[in-house]
Amino acid sequence: MLSPPPTLSSEELALFNELFVARFGLCFPEHKNEILASRLEPRLRAHRLNRYLDYYLHLQYDFANEQDDLIRTITNNESYFFRETAQFDGLAEKAAEELRAGGLQPGILRMLSAGCSAGEEPYTLKIYDHEGRFGSGMPAQIDAVDIDPERIEMAREAAYRSSSLRALDSDQITRYFDQRDQHNMLLRAPYRLGVHFMRGNLVDRSSLPREPYDVVFCRNVLIYFDEAALKRAVDNFASLIRPGGLLFLGHAESIIGLTKLFRAERHGSSIAYRRELD
Amino acid sequence: MPLSAIPHSPDTSWEACIALLDRLPALSTDERIEALGTLIRNPSPGIRSRALRMGAALLDDDHILSYLRSEADDVLRNAGLEMLKMRGNKGFHLAVSLLKDDDDDLVLQAVLVLTSLRDPRALEALRGMLHHHDPNVVQEVIVAIGELGDARAIPDLIAFLEADPWVQMAAVEALGNLRSPAGVPHLVPLLTDLTTGELAAEALARIGGRDAAHALVEHWLRFASTLDPEPILGLIAHVLEGLPKPLDAPTALVPALQAQLADERPDVSVSAARALLVLGPEAGDEAPLAKVSEDHTEHAVLPACLNQRKDLIGTLIAGPGRQRTWGFLLAARYPEATPPEALASSLDRSPARDQLGPLVRALEKVRDPALAPALAGFYLRLPEEQRPQLHPLLKLYRQPLREQVGNLDMEASSRVTLHALLGSPAEDIRRDLDQLDDEERAHALTELVDEESLLRPLPWAEWLEQKPEVYAEVAAAFASRAGLRELLPIFRRLVDDRPEPFLIRVLGDLGDRESVEKLVEHLEPPGNPLEPIVLESLGRIGGPDARKTLASATAVTDQDAGAAQSLRARLAFRALARCAAEEDDSIFRAAIGHTDWYIRLSCAEVLGRFSRPENLAALAQLASDPVPIVAQRALAFLES
Numbered sequence: 001m002l003s004p005p006p007t008l009s010s011e012e013l014a015l016f017n018e019l020f021v022a023r024f025g026l027c028f029p030e031h032k033n034e035i036l037a038s039r040l041e042p043r044l045r046a047h048r049l050n051r052y053l054d055y056y057l058h059l060q061y062d063f064a065n066e067q068d069d070l071i072r073t074i075t076n077n078e079s080y081f082f083r084e085t086a087q088f089d090g091l092a093e094k095a096a097e098e099l100r101a102g103g104l105q106p107g108i109l110r111m112l113s114a115g116c117s118a119g120e121e122p123y124t125l126k127i128y129d130h131e132g133r134f135g136s137g138m139p140a141q142i143d144a145v146d147i148d149p150e151r152i153e154m155a156r157e158a159a160y161r162s163s164s165l166r167a168l169d170s171d172q173i174t175r176y177f178d179q180r181d182q183h184n185m186l187l188r189a190p191y192r193l194g195v196h197f198m199r200g201n202l203v204d205r206s207s208l209p210r211e212p213y214d215v216v217f218c219r220n221v222l223i224y225f226d227e228a229a230l231k232r233a234v235d236n237f238a239s240l241i242r243p244g245g246l247l248f249l250g251h252a253e254s255i256i257g258l259t260k261l262f263r264a265e266r267h268g269s270s271i272a273y274r275r276e277l278d
Numbered sequence: 279m280p281l282s283a284i285p286h287s288p289d290t291s292w293e294a295c296i297a298l299l300d301r302l303p304a305l306s307t308d309e310r311i312e313a314l315g316t317l318i319r320n321p322s323p324g325i326r327s328r329a330l331r332m333g334a335a336l337l338d339d340d341h342i343l344s345y346l347r348s349e350a351d352d353v354l355r356n357a358g359l360e361m362l363k364m365r366g367n368k369g370f371h372l373a374v375s376l377l378k379d380d381d382d383d384l385v386l387q388a389v390l391v392l393t394s395l396r397d398p399r400a401l402e403a404l405r406g407m408l409h410h411h412d413p414n415v416v417q418e419v420i421v422a423i424g425e426l427g428d429a430r431a432i433p434d435l436i437a438f439l440e441a442d443p444w445v446q447m448a449a450v451e452a453l454g455n456l457r458s459p460a461g462v463p464h465l466v467p468l469l470t471d472l473t474t475g476e477l478a479a480e481a482l483a484r485i486g487g488r489d490a491a492h493a494l495v496e497h498w499l500r501f502a503s504t505l506d507p508e509p510i511l512g513l514i515a516h517v518l519e520g521l522p523k524p525l526d527a528p529t530a531l532v533p534a535l536q537a538q539l540a541d542e543r544p545d546v547s548v549s550a551a552r553a554l555l556v557l558g559p560e561a562g563d564e565a566p567l568a569k570v571s572e573d574h575t576e577h578a579v580l581p582a583c584l585n586q587r588k589d590l591i592g593t594l595i596a597g598p599g600r601q602r603t604w605g606f607l608l609a610a611r612y613p614e615a616t617p618p619e620a621l622a623s624s625l626d627r628s629p630a631r632d633q634l635g636p637l638v639r640a641l642e643k644v645r646d647p648a649l650a651p652a653l654a655g656f657y658l659r660l661p662e663e664q665r666p667q668l669h670p671l672l673k674l675y676r677q678p679l680r681e682q683v684g685n686l687d688m689e690a691s692s693r694v695t696l697h698a699l700l701g702s703p704a705e706d707i708r709r710d711l712d713q714l715d716d717e718e719r720a721h722a723l724t725e726l727v728d729e730e731s732l733l734r735p736l737p738w739a740e741w742l743e744q745k746p747e748v749y750a751e752v753a754a755a756f757a758s759r760a761g762l763r764e765l766l767p768i769f770r771r772l773v774d775d776r777p778e779p780f781l782i783r784v785l786g787d788l789g790d791r792e793s794v795e796k797l798v799e800h801l802e803p804p805g806n807p808l809e810p811i812v813l814e815s816l817g818r819i820g821g822p823d824a825r826k827t828l829a830s831a832t833a834v835t836d837q838d839a840g841a842a843q844s845l846r847a848r849l850a851f852r853a854l855a856r857c858a859a860e861e862d863d864s865i866f867r868a869a870i871g872h873t874d875w876y877i878r879l880s881c882a883e884v885l886g887r888f889s890r891p892e893n894l895a896a897l898a899q900l901a902s903d904p905v906p907i908v909a910q911r912a913l914a915f916l917e918s
């Protein structure tokens with residue numbers, strides 16, 4: 001007889017959430033209970049455990065060694081090139097010149113993609129920049145962080161499957177990519193080189209880059225955060241973005257009411273948050 | 279403590295409120311009520327909803343009434359309203375009695391509560407209010423009647439379609455909410471009405487069905503040049519998706535929708551795409567499909583516009599990302615319409631993590647023997663820890679797979695595992711296992727660990743004695759599942775040499791009281807990394823000795839102790855809760871104000887188990903805990 005897959009009780013869910021929020025910001029609401037259960041199941045198997053609580057205890061016992069597998073298991077990495085481009089367009093049309101002029105190193109636009117997955121978002125920024133859409137002059141500095149080390153590796157490799165290219169037409173695909181093998185397209189060098197990837201955790205300031213940015217994109221990351229973690233992340237953004245700089249979030253995400261350090265403003269059809277002057 | 283002694287802080291900032299919520303469990307009922315006044319003023323939805331839930335559990339009717347009557351303070355009044363709604367059934371009678379109040383505003387609030395409770399018992403009381411002197415009340419009453427969804431109320435409502443605009447709008451909305459086709463003919467003439475047109479369209483969409491669909495489509499096609507497509511297209515898509523069969527739509531519809539695909543507002547283009555997909559293949563699928571898959575954020579749910587598109591299964595399965603998931607979901611729904619080659623080739627292109635579940639469901643339903651080779655190949659490529667997710671499938675495809683196994687190249691351990699899962703005679707499997715080397719055998723056993731009857735007769739003791747370093751972990755896992763107590767002496771010995779988590783766990787799972795003393799040693803020195811697992815095992819073992827140790831481990835003198843100590847306390851509480859005897863309940867009573875929610879949860883558990891009066895009082899306190907899971911657990915006990 002096969003034992004049925006273990007179920008994740010609401011108590012266990014709350015325990016995992018407490019841990020995930022503290023470490024990574026992530027939180028699984030009650031209706032995602034089954035998704036979390038099925039994602040964690042292989043980790044239980046890997047440790048020959050048959051109860052979720054035992055996996056929680058295992059995490060207390062040896063978090064350091066389990067951390068990377070856990071992150072890979074629980075994060076949603078869905079991303080694609082040219083996703084929700086209205087914000088990039090808004091930046092290109094309205095704000096880029098002004099930000100470029102007023103930055104720490106006038107003339108250079110510094111951007112960070114926070115929660116960059118396998119690089120689809122920062123590389124899209126790079127393509128925009130390469131095509132001169134963020135204004136003329138020096139190339140922008142584009143950095144990118146993600147908490148998942150495996151994604152960072154993939155980003156550095158810059159080889160993509162069709163689902164990452166789903167919003168591109170065939171012209172764009174031939175312009176930006178070369179066929180690498182049967183399943184993968186390799187992003188061409190001009191759009192790839194010069195984007196810096198590093199591991200970083202949005203709720204841990206010390207793991208994030210020091211320098212102040214003119215623009216931070218953090219899209220489709222904070223939807224998975226609980227409110228307290230969101231607040232921590234936003235405080236970190238406040239120290240990552242120079243006064244007058246901009247923060248762009250995904251269209252389902254908002255930080256209104258959480259902080260006085262940013263002010264919402266409209267950019268074309270999207271919202272951006274402007275870092276207030278201290 | 280007198281009320282004035284609580285540091286009353288008018289500070290409603292996010293930080294202050296979070297700090298207050300953390301302090302709350304230690305506060306008395308009166309203090310909690312006072313704190314509520316602060317918390318409900320915070321704009322954060324997370325904080326506010328916790329405060330309201332607490333209030334709903336904490337406040338009596340009179341108190342909620344005083345909130346509702348505080349005319350000058352909208353926040354309080356709203357909070358009162360929300361709390362009353364949250365009380366569900368318990369709020370019903372209060373709300374009905376308030377319908378007769380002299381204060382029109384309170385009457386209005388009562389109607390709002392009834393609207394949200396949707397209790398059918400309210401219908402008669404509400405109908406009696408339709409001629410109330412205050413038009414605001416009448417308007418809400420109409421809406422409330424709509425929410426009750428009882429079509430017998432239609433004649434009541436129709437009378438108001440001719441009234442002044444406010445009331446008329448309410449009647450339109452209510453007709454929509456009643457969701458009865460009988461409402462359709464009354465709404466159609468209003469589509470062109472300047473004030474109620476949009477509402478009437480929404481109401482028609484809610485009612486749904488063919489007549490409503492035709493009315494909306496015709497209305498849009500007729501006034502396309504002047505109508506904003508944003509709301510109406512969304513409604514049309516919604517109604518079309520709800521029809522059991524595609525609409526025989528006017529020929530002008532498809533081109534009109536196609537023209538909207540290029541609209542830059544996603545709401546418009548995606549609605550057009552959804553509508554086109556529902557209308558069927560003649561409308562062309564490629565562009566709308568691309569639109570819809572760009573938009574959808576929830577991966578594992580099939581968009582309603584594809585519900586009936588079994589003709590698209592092959593295309594979807596071959597498509598990128600979520601389209602593939604949708605293909606699997608559709609295949610599970612229409613197995614007979616699924617081209618097996620599509621599934622086979624998708625197995626060859628290993629699906630992504632979250633697609634495994636939908637894929638398994640599709641294969642369960644399709645069950646075409648021709649899929650066996652692809653399935654076997656896929657299984658062998660999966661990482662070992664994911665393979666068990668396919669076990670049920672292997673059993674379903676047993677027959678055709680058996681024919682495959684011989685021809686496939688695989689490791690010896692996988693071959694034995696596959697044979698076992700495919701139901702070869704137990705004798706043969708045991709013989710094959712015997713022929714594997716130790717490492718391979720341990721691999722095979724690990725994957726078969728749930729196959730209790732097959733594995734039980736195996737020479738576990740012998741293996742364990744000879745090669746503990748290879749077999750201990752899998753033997754422990756199997757012994758836990760199968761209750762193999764005869765291995766206990768060996769496990770006890772092994773744990774002396776190497777106190778590994780899995781050994782400590784199996785001693786707990788097998789309830790081995792003899793090893794309590796041994797386990798306790800591993801609680802030292804404080805902060806020993808094994809501590810969490812030892813405490814849990816002690817809780818599983820139970821009995822006087824384990825309880826004594828656990829009780830002393832619950833005592834952390836300083837609540838601001840370091841993380842390790844707090845962890846120790848919380849796990850000790852939880853373990854003790856598992857095996858507590860009645861005389862332990864005082865430990866839990868004393869801890870209901872602890873800062874750790876998990877400890878308070880253990881308290882709720884134990885105090886609910888031993889229901890003496892003092893425990894019930896403590897449970898009542900926990901029932902208004904700021905952490906929902908604690909409050910719910912306490913309430914569940916109180917209510918039973």
Ligand SMILES: C[S@@+](CC[C@H](N)C(=O)[O-])C[C@H]1O[C@@H](n2cnc3c(N)ncnc32)[C@H](O)[C@@H]1O
Nearest residue numbers: 024075078079115117146147148201202219220
């Ligand atoms: C859904 S993807 C979004 C990718 C991209 N920004 C986009 O919009 O397409 C979310 C990413 O956020 C990352 N992430 C989640 N929590 C994080 C954290 N605490 N710090 C940094 N990255 C995180 C995940 O690993 C994942 O790659």
